Amino acid sequence: MNLTDVAERTKAFVAAYLLANPVDNGTPAPGIAEARRYQRALHDAGLAGLTWEITDGGAGLPAEAERVFNIATAGVPLPAAGLTLGLKVCGPAIRAFGTTAQRQRHLPATLRGEQVWCQLWSEPEAGSDLAGVRTTATPTPTGGWTVRGQKIWTSGAHHADFGMALCRTATGATPKHQGLSMFIVDMHQPDVEIRPLRQMTGDTEFNEVFLDEIEVPAGHLLGALGQGWPITTWMMSRERVSVGLGMRVRQTLGWDDLVAMAKTSNRHAEPAVRHRIAEIYLKRRAAELLGARLAQEADLGIGSPPRASALKVAEAAVIRDAAEFAIELLGNAATVWPPDDPEQARAADAVLMSPAFAIGGGTDDIQLNTLAERVLNLPHDGAS
Amino acid sequence: MDEQPHLALSPEQRQFADQLRQVLRHRWDSRALLSEHLDEVPRGAELWRQLDATLGLAGLTVPAEFGGAGAGAVELAVVSEEFGRALCPAPLLSTSALAVSLLATDSSHPDRAALLTRIAGNGLVAAVAWDDVDMACARDHGGQRTLTGSAARVCDGHDAQVLLVAAQADGDETLFSVELDQPGVSRRRLTGLDRARTHADVTLTEASATALGPVSGQLERALRTARITVAADLVGVSAQCLDLAVAYAQQRRQFGRVIGSYQAIKHRCARMFIETEQARSCVRDAAWRADHCPDGLDLAAEGALWFAAQTAITTSADLIRVLGGTGFTWEHEAHLYFRRARAQAVLLGDQMRRSARIADRLIAP
Numbered sequence: 057m058n059l060t061d062v063a064e065r066t067k068a069f070v071a072a073y074l075l076a077n078p079v080d081n082g083t084p085a086p087g088i089a090e091a092r093r094y095q096r097a098l099h100d101a102g103l104a105g106l107t108w109e110i111t112d113g114g115a116g117l118p119a120e121a122e123r124v125f126n127i128a129t130a131g132v133p134l135p136a137a138g139l140t141l142g143l144k145v146c147g148p149a150i151r152a153f154g155t156t157a158q159r160q161r162h163l164p165a166t167l168r169g170e171q172v173w174c175q176l177w178s179e180p181e182a183g184s185d186l187a188g189v190r191t192t193a194t195p196t197p198t199g200g201w202t203v204r205g206q207k208i209w210t211s212g213a214h215h216a217d218f219g220m221a222l223c224r225t226a227t228g229a230t231p232k233h234q235g236l237s238m239f240i241v242d243m244h245q246p247d248v249e250i251r252p253l254r255q256m257t258g259d260t261e262f263n264e265v266f267l268d269e270i271e272v273p274a275g276h277l278l279g280a281l282g283q284g285w286p287i288t289t290w291m292m293s294r295e296r297v298s299v300g301l302g303m304r305v306r307q308t309l310g311w312d313d314l315v316a317m318a319k320t321s322n323r324h325a326e327p328a329v330r331h332r333i334a335e336i337y338l339k340r341r342a343a344e345l346l347g348a349r350l351a352q353e354a355d356l357g358i359g360s361p362p363r364a365s366a367l368k369v370a371e372a373a374v375i376r377d378a379a380e381f382a383i384e385l386l387g388n389a390a391t392v393w394p395p396d397d398p399e400q401a402r403a404a405d406a407v408l409m410s411p412a413f414a415i416g417g418g419t420d421d422i423q424l425n426t427l428a429e430r431v432l433n434l435p436h437d438g439a440s
Numbered sequence: 441m442d443e444q445p446h447l448a449l450s451p452e453q454r455q456f457a458d459q460l461r462q463v464l465r466h467r468w469d470s471r472a473l474l475s476e477h478l479d480e481v482p483r484g485a486e487l488w489r490q491l492d493a494t495l496g497l498a499g500l501t502v503p504a505e506f507g508g509a510g511a512g513a514v515e516l517a518v519v520s521e522e523f524g525r526a527l528c529p530a531p532l533l534s535t536s537a538l539a540v541s542l543l544a545t546d547s548s549h550p551d552r553a554a555l556l557t558r559i560a561g562n563g564l565v566a567a568v569a570w571d572d573v574d575m576a577c578a579r580d581h582g583g584q585r586t587l588t589g590s591a592a593r594v595c596d597g598h599d600a601q602v603l604l605v606a607a608q609a610d611g612d613e614t615l616f617s618v619e620l621d622q623p624g625v626s627r628r629r630l631t632g633l634d635r636a637r638t639h640a641d642v643t644l645t646e647a648s649a650t651a652l653g654p655v656s657g658q659l660e661r662a663l664r665t666a667r668i669t670v671a672a673d674l675v676g677v678s679a680q681c682l683d684l685a686v687a688y689a690q691q692r693r694q695f696g697r698v699i700g701s702y703q704a705i706k707h708r709c710a711r712m713f714i715e716t717e718q719a720r721s722c723v724r725d726a727a728w729r730a731d732h733c734p735d736g737l738d739l740a741a742e743g744a745l746w747f748a749a750q751t752a753i754t755t756s757a758d759l760i761r762v763l764g765g766t767g768f769t770w771e772h773e774a775h776l777y778f779r780r781a782r783a784q785a786v787l788l789g790d791q792m793r794r795s796a797r798i799a800d801r802l803i804a805p
């Protein structure tokens with residue numbers, strides 16, 4: 057398959073998929089089951105894992121193939137969001153750090169939509185200060201590990217098949233970052249207890265996860281013992297790019313939505329309204345172009361990975377601006393609506409969701425620290 | 441297959457940018473702009489020829505058939521960003537961006553071709569009057585064309601040897617070139633907020649002029665190239681403000697700590713970085729489109745300038761904040777960047793009208 061084939065095959069696949077699964081404004085957000093079906097269909101069309109090795113179930117194509125696919129699917133409402141973590145972060149981490157056995161066990165199945173992933177990272181006492189995790193993994197006589205601890209804010213844990221768990225394997229290590237290791241945890245095993253947390257939107261997308269002396273077999277340690285922190289920062293940079301790029305999929309408003317709202321409310325001739333729409337468009341465009349440029353430069357090995365934090369902060373800001381503006385634009389009609397008309401709740405949904413983008417995957421404040429310390433080489437907090 | 445804009449520079453382009461930065465460091469000290477006798481500082485033509493001697497910059501955008509390097513908008517933006525970073529006052533905007541773009545649109549015209557050859561070969565500085573022009577064309581006793589009238593605030597107009605200006609002739613909007621070293625020309629040098637650019641009011645009284653053919657649509661095209669060039673310059677301004685702020689924050693101590701260890705300062709610097717990188721991405725997109733794909737080019741160029749200008753205005757003010765009182769002194773060059781950011785934001789039309797034009801493209805009435 058060459059790049060032209062990718063473009064044509066993708067267009068054909070998208071057309072067929074949308075014909076079979078029509079989407080309109082009344083269609084509820086796609087669930088994980090639909091995401092799995094979609095991914096399976098994508099795999100059967102030969103379009104899953106375009107840049108992954110053939111032995112991992114991918115198509116073995118150069119990075120350009122991914123871009124061709126993205127162009128061909130730009131703006132198309134595909135239900136893949138629930139799988140992003142597996143396909144863009146956890147899967148690539150296994151490709152980068154995993155053993156042959158781990159690659160065989162997880163990568164082809166992830167590409168078929170059969171393995172959905174979550175990240176078991178944050179804890180009640182280790183939020184922004186993630187390297188302070190207290191969940192422990194202790195060796196068992198059989199070469200495996202026993203994991204004890206509690207995780208929190210775990211997005212998608214309730215439908216994940218596997219989790220990447222950051223655990224302490226050496227207590228008292230200094231600095232604390234050195235005593236950490238990354239494990240692949242089967243989320244379906246007994247003693248993994250998942251308690252959904254209800255968000256301020258009313259939805260439940262993240263969870264508390266209790267790991268009550270769960271057994272993790274030998275061969276489920278990702279990378280080397282003690283390599284947990286470098287793997288985490290590697291995954292974070294990937295996550296920030298893919299979270300950044302994926303931020304627009306749900307519960308966010310595009311400038312075209314704002315134009316439609318301005319017209320519906322017959323305010324599209326007001327200079328202040330036009331100015332705000334132009335400003336939001338330009339800021340979104342600048343964030344998108346930054347994302348595209350960081351991806352291209354990463355392919356060429358230019359620039360440092362922590363720069364991805366810039367994209368996430370920029371995206372979060374414009375998502376918030378758009379949601380705030382939509383409420384102003386529609387006034388009371390955005391805040392009061394008939395119960396049988398969810399479309400009218402869009403602006404309210406968007407504004408309620410907007411704080412999440414400045415928190416999830418590391419708060420804006422932590423992203424700014426990362427940029428200052430790791431890109432601009434400013435000193436750590438409290439350094440003298 | 442649709443191609444996505446290339447937003448990363450090639451290794452050759454990056455090497456060129458590095459080389460240019462080093463040469464500028466040796467050949468041009470922006471602190472000269474702090475001189476009380478600014479008029480005596482070699483800014484326009486003289487500096488242009490010095491830089492040309494090392495880098496062959498004069499013919500940067502001139503097509504190869506006229507002795508130039510035939511560079512596109514991407515390379516022009518690379519040079520302009522370095523000029524902005526160094527506050528280099530050489531006439532890149534007026535000559536390489538505006539004049540060459542105007543002349544090259546119809547280079548089959550022999551007089552246009554001759555001017556392009558002079559730009560590339562002799563380091564000719566050509567200025568373009570694009571607004572505030574009141575110019576009438578006549579013929580002298582010998583039947584030669586003459587121009588009478590005024591062009592206000594012509595960018596690089598004081599240093600230029602040739603002025604390109606439009607006037608009505610035989611019922612057509614026509615482009616003229618005027619040699620500025622002749623009796624019918626008077627120029628008044630203006631004082632600028634931006635100390636790195638010289639402007640002049642140019643008055644013509646029956647000055648002999650050469651008609652270069654119809655100009656319809658060409659000026660708009662040249663201004664589009666100019667927008668990308670100014671946007672790139674503003675990215676350079678922001679990038680240098682960021683570097684100066686970070687360098688100061690790394691060494692200045694207060695309360696027993698380096699101020700760069702305080703989040704108030706770190707976060708300010710990080711936000712400067714985010715906006716600068718976004719602006720640079722917008723400029724690369726617009727420049728690539730100018731060279732490869734006219735789709736969405738107008739919007740990309742206007743948008744890049746809007747974003748780069750907003751960014752430079754805030755980053756240059758941020759630099760002064762990080763520096764504190766030092767940043768408000770004459771001796772520190774921070775104000776030179778602040779001045780350039782503010783002046784360039786309106787050089788090609790103000791930001792409010794720019795965003796209104798962008799809205800017109802996005803929102804049908």
